[in-house]
Amino acid sequence: MIKLEKPATPQILIDKSADWTSTLLALVQQYSEYSKIPTTVKETVLKNYRHVQIKEALYPSSNKKCAFCESFPEDSGNIEVEHFHPKSLYPSEAFDWNNFLPCCRKCNSAKSDHDTKTSPIINPYIDDPENHLDVETICLKPKDQLGQNTIDVCQLKGTRLYRPFSDLLVNFKQFEDDLKDALDELAEKNTPIKKRNHLIKIREAIDRLENLMKPQSQYSFFCKKTITSSNVYQRAKILLEKEDAKAS
Ligand SMILES: [Zn+2]
Structure with missing residues (x-):
């Protein structure tokens, strides 16, 4: 939501x-x-x-x-x-x-x-759902009574949401592992060209992940909450921001 x-x-x-x-x-x-x-x-x-x-x-x-x-x-x-x-x-x-x-x-x-x-x-x-809802593993979690009422009244729980959320979570975990490997391998890239090409791959991977957080994507709230809480994602973002700062 x-x-x-x-x-x-x-x-x-x-x-x-x-x-x-x-x-x-x-x-x-x-x-x-x-x-x-x-x-x-x-x-x-x-x-x-x-x-x-x-x-x-x-x-x-x-x-x-x-x-x-x-x-x-x-x-x-x-x-x-x-x-x-x-x-x-x-x-x-x-x-x-x-x-x-x-x-x-x-x-x-x-x-x-x-x-x-x-x-x-x-x-x-009227309301920003982010103020009232959060995500915990494959569930929406209320932050307050309004969030709790919304989950209960609209039945934003159960298999119909746990199943797609868990499929997304499995994909994110796999993606996170790949991203972590890519970040660790960056130190081994010993020429500017190799390093640059490796950074392009990391940037493309992050772009693909961030597409899932856009409003036009299905379950974008769940995707955004899950992805932005990943330490590996945060590490990649900081790295890319530093590279952008160096380039500008
Ligand atoms: Zn619905």
Whole structure:
């Protein structure tokens, strides 16, 4: 889970949000409560929040990943438009742009109609998840109650995340071993050309690793936390910074 920036409100919502909201609120009044509105009746207005213009404006803001678990749709089911504050409890926010986030089916069904106002969780468009979450081996670890609530409510635990995290961890460990060998071998490079070529290899290896930490990569929060905590990675970064300083 990483910090996201909400794009500008799409035109369709500027034009229609108020109408759609009043239609839904009229139905709530007519049937006395939200849960009593027949599904087919409700759907005539609710289908609007899944409008293609809304999806096209929203999904790039999370690099087409789930805003909670950072999975790609092929791993966790389609990305859907999710209401941060559930529409069943807060129908007046059913067409509020600030209440939307892209969410995978697994997180969406875990979160369900959890009341995010009485028991808040991280909203990545408002809160920086780094302030509330950390990583420990193959698990997300809460830093505070907001982090704990988010893990519990969205079920950011269990096999669906432990498995990809452990695959990444195995790859990182192998990579770390190779990087350590490359750093140790640098001292043996006894000509400037050999040394320079060896440094290029180390730099390319670091670049490949850092690509996994970029927002467009799957599980980038886990990758960033795991990689930046590696002593070998830190050693390589310091070495490259020194070389850059020498060259400039
Ligand atoms: Zn998810």
